[in-house]
Amino acid sequence: HFVIFYFPQTFYEAFAKEDGGFLSLFYYTPLSVLVNGNIAVQYFFVLTGFLVGRSIFTKKNSAAIVAKKCVNRYFRLLPVIIGATVLSLILILLNLHHHHEIAEALPYTDLVKEYWNFKPGISQVLRNIFIMPFYWGSQYVGPFWTIPYEFFGYIIAMVLCYFVKNSKWRRLIYIACAGVIHFVLDNNYIVVLLGVLVADLYYNCDKDATVLSKWYADIIKKKWFVVLSFF
Numbered sequence: 001h002f003v004i005f006y007f008p009q010t011f012y013e014a015f016a017k018e019d020g021g022f023l024s025l026f027y028y029t030p031l032s033v034l035v036n037g038n039i040a041v042q043y044f045f046v047l048t049g050f051l052v053g054r055s056i057f058t059k060k061n062s063a064a065i066v067a068k069k070c071v072n073r074y075f076r077l078l079p080v081i082i083g084a085t086v087l088s089l090i091l092i093l094l095n096l097h098h099h100h101e102i103a104e105a106l107p108y109t110d111l112v113k114e115y116w117n118f119k120p121g122i123s124q125v126l127r128n129i130f131i132m133p134f135y136w137g138s139q140y141v142g143p144f145w146t147i148p149y150e151f152f153g154y155i156i157a158m159v160l161c162y163f164v165k166n167s168k169w170r171r172l173i174y175i176a177c178a179g180v181i182h183f184v185l186d187n188n189y190i191v192v193l194l195g196v197l198v199a200d201l202y203y204n205c206d207k208d209a210t211v212l213s214k215w216y217a218d219i220i221k222k223k224w225f226v227v228l229s230f231f
Contacts, residue, residue: 041146042191048150049157049195056161057203066162070155074134077151081133081144085125088140092120153192156181161196171200 055061055069128138134151138144160177164170174197178190 042188044146045149045153045188045191046195046198048154049192049197050199051195052154052157052192053161053196053199054203056158056165057199061162063162066158070158073151073154077134077147078130081138081141081147082129084141084144085129085138089120089125092140149186149188149192153189156189157192157196160193165204171197174200 061069124139128140132138133141133144133147135148136145137147156177160173164173167173174193178193181187181189181193
């Protein structure tokens with residue numbers, strides 16, 4: 001948006017346009033995270049799964065601790081939701097929130113208006129803080145479409161890791177769960193499981209008795225491997 005509104009259109013087309021522009025050179029490389037917002041979000045989902053897996057594979061967690069972490073996830077996300085929603089509400093009340101005007105200039109008008117077609121009210125604000133972001137997003141903050149994945153994806157990964165961490169079939173279970181998620185839920189949850197798999201390979205590679213585990217243990221235990229795994 002900075003490029004679109006503050007630089008000439010010709011500059012945008014030459015430099016930032018996805019097809020044929022300079023930045024398009026990065027779209028099919030790991031560096032796409034620098035220019036593609038959706039890819040950046042996917043990396044964040046992977047990181048969430050990785051941190052969940054790490055917390056399970058490296059620490060002793062009882063069922064009560066796992067349940068407590070799942071509940072705490074709600075309250076850990078809540079401050080960000082409250083802050084962004086209140087800020088957005090203030091901008092609306094000061095007539096500084098111009099999403100309707102922007103929507104009229106975009107090709108996906110209906111999608112944008114679905115997010116921001118509202119009249120601020122106390123009950124609506126409370127729903128957009130405590131309930132709606134955790135299920136489908138927020139009418140006040142568009143990027144909060146990621147919150148359900150950060151919330152339920154965390155819970156799915158946490159519970160799954162807890163129950164299968166000692167199973168020799170756990171990696172096949174990840175694949176089976178990914179198949180179920182593909183047909184029942186959303187592929188963004190599969191991305192979270194990918195992070196779990198990376199954590200599993202990294203922190204359990206020296207605990208298995210298989211020849212394959214012994215072969216890749218020396219490689220995976222390198223400090224740079226965990227970074228390379230994300231790409």
